Amino acid sequence: MSKAFTKEDDGEHDDDLPPEQRLPAATKNYLTPQGWQRLKNELYHLVHRERPEMVNVVNWAASNGDRSENGDYLYGKRRLREIDRRIRFLTKRLEIAEVVDPETREATDQVFFSATVLILRGDGSEQRLRIVGVDEIDLPRGHISWISPIARCLIKAREGDEVVFRGPDGEETIEVLEVRYERID
Numbered sequence: 001m002s003k004a005f006t007k008e009d010d011g012e013h014d015d016d017l018p019p020e021q022r023l024p025a026a027t028k029n030y031l032t033p034q035g036w037q038r039l040k041n042e043l044y045h046l047v048h049r050e051r052p053e054m055v056n057v058v059n060w061a062a063s064n065g066d067r068s069e070n071g072d073y074l075y076g077k078r079r080l081r082e083i084d085r086r087i088r089f090l091t092k093r094l095e096i097a098e099v100v101d102p103e104t105r106e107a108t109d110q111v112f113f114s115a116t117v118l119i120l121r122g123d124g125s126e127q128r129l130r131i132v133g134v135d136e137i138d139l140p141r142g143h144i145s146w147i148s149p150i151a152r153c154l155i156k157a158r159e160g161d162e163v164v165f166r167g168p169d170g171e172e173t174i175e176v177l178e179v180r181y182e183r184i185d
Contacts, residue, residue, distance in 0.1 A: 021134045023147075028098035030113050030146055032184045035136035036099045043090040089178050093135060102181040109159040109179050113146050116180045117154055122172035128185050129154075150174075152176070 011072035023029060031039070054076055061073035095164070109116055116130050127142065134145045144151050153165045157176045165172045 014154050020136070021145075023096075024070075024135060029093050029133060029135070030098050031094045031133040032098055032114055032136060033099055033101050034183070034185055035133050036094070036097055039094055039135060040091055043087065043094065046083055046090070051080070051087070054080050054083060058083065069171065103183050105181040107181070109156050111154045111176065111179050112153075114181060114184065116182055117176060118153070118178040120175040120177055122174065131155075132184060136184075 004127070020068045058073060058076035058080060061067075061070050061076055064070060064073075066071045085184055100110065100114045102116070105112075105114065113131055113133075116128065118126060118128050120126055129150070130141075130143045131146050131151045132138075134147060136143055137145050146152075146155070153163050153174070154176065155162050159176055160177050162175045164172055165174050
């Protein structure tokens, strides 16, 4: 059968993502306004800048003759597939996006999505965590996904509560010191 009639795997399945970026089945893609804007900006850049530039490169390379040994053409076609795959991924993520603005959220001392939480770890150290969407993870800045084990442990806890976190190093008791809802950059 001709390759033209076979379905090519576009590689955009959640299984291709790292575990921390996979969305649970049938859930919305919760995002902060800043995370939503970053995804929109990336999509705009790919559609209006990077893809048209790569199409021009591929057209130029194709006009040079033999395509089978033309590195610019082969690389360009591969890069176009990668760009198109990312465009489809971002479009799907934005379609199911549920934007939650922590600045407009009702004041509460309970932990929910978009909370900034100050915790006291079992070893006596304090840590500030921000609960964000799976596409906004930035561990060095303390931005953790709402589906991460520690975030799931903290969700619905209140200031002063102690929760038990079962991590890779065993059980740890964590105390919630402070819960705030503020802009997350």
